[in-house]
């Protein structure tokens with residue numbers, strides 16, 4: 001297998017084993033396709049060239065935009081599958097950033113009531129986060145991921161080779177989700193990551209640096225899947241992964257409504273800092289934490305504020321999927337390596353955060 005390695009991550013509730021493959025040789029993907037299955041690949045049109053050797057795949061080239069992560073696009077892909085006679089034994093591949101892997105996973109989990117699928121994340125963000133954990137979905141009425149499923153792919157194939165062609169801004173937003181995971185679970189890896197990314201040149205990394213990045217992404221995936229396998233349906237422990245996300249999703253909703261471009265990872269960085277500020281206002285973490293995190297995020301190229309006042313995103317925050325009636329569930333940082341789930345009424349949240357600018 002050469003430098004192609006895999007780890008099994010079992011999600012016990014479904015007796016399902018998701019295999020995580022990592023390696024530089026993209027052609028190894030052909031070994032992962034089940035025998036006698038037609039392959040239908042939904043591929044981000046910016047990465048199609050990487051797959052030019054896959055002559056037997058039927059390809060749906062996707063123009064991956066957050067605004068195209070919709071039921072309409074999912075229905076369009078289903079029509080294409082039907083036209084191309086994809087049967088229940090077909091194998092779907094989603095290759096691209098988080099928009100593509102979320103959409104492809106969603107289509108695979110509903111087409112003919114569900115067919116087998118594998119994901120090939122090609123952004124840092126989708127490799128370290130979006131393609132892992134089985135959450136698939138689309139946005140609806142400007143609310144992020146409002147319609148979706150939790151279905152695990154058979155495998156995820158990660159390769160750092162894809163990152164070399166990413167725009168700087170897209171590469172950098174991926175760092176935010178990695179820092180989030182390490183901030184929750186591993187202060188040592190968090191600190192290591194901050195210093196590693198300060199000088200990482202993603203377009204022209206040395207062999208050694210790229211190998212290190214591959215290991216960091218794999219470690220990030222392992223930490224995420226450890227918690228996913230304990231709480232696949234996201235009713236308890238898994239919620240910690242939403243650190244910063246209630247603010248982030250609301251900020252993304254605001255951006256979509258106001259024709260502003262804020263990438264998911266950028267919103268997550270701002271959301272984490274906003275959560276630290278909220279936690280300090282509530283007296284559950286030191287005031288210095290927000291500035292410490294802000295400094296770390298800036299040092300790797302991430303902005304932490306978009307100048308949006310809390311009142312502009314408050315209504316969208318109330319539509320968060322984790323909200324139950326008047327009560328919102330926030331994941332708040334108490335320190336590096338220490339986060340807590342916090343239930344708060346919408347009116348108390350408004351009182352506490354009314355003056356925040358995110």
Ligand SMILES: NC(=O)c1ccc[n+]([C@@H]2O[C@H](COP(=O)([O-])OP(=O)(O)OC[C@H]3O[C@@H](n4cnc5c(N)ncnc54)[C@H](O)[C@@H]3O)[C@@H](O)[C@H]2O)c1
Pocket residue numbers: 044045046047064065066069096097098099100102122123124125126129130131132133134135136144145162163164165166167170173263264265
């Ligand atoms: N399912 C989950 O658990 C989960 C977790 C986090 C984020 N997400 C979702 O992921 C999405 C964000 O993902 P993303 O940041 O990867 O965005 P994306 O899919 O929009 O990709 C960003 C840009 O990079 C381009 N691109 C992709 N791979 C490339 C490559 N190798 N070289 C050059 N360009 C490339 C894409 O065409 C796009 O323009 C959001 O919709 C978010 O909600 C899902």
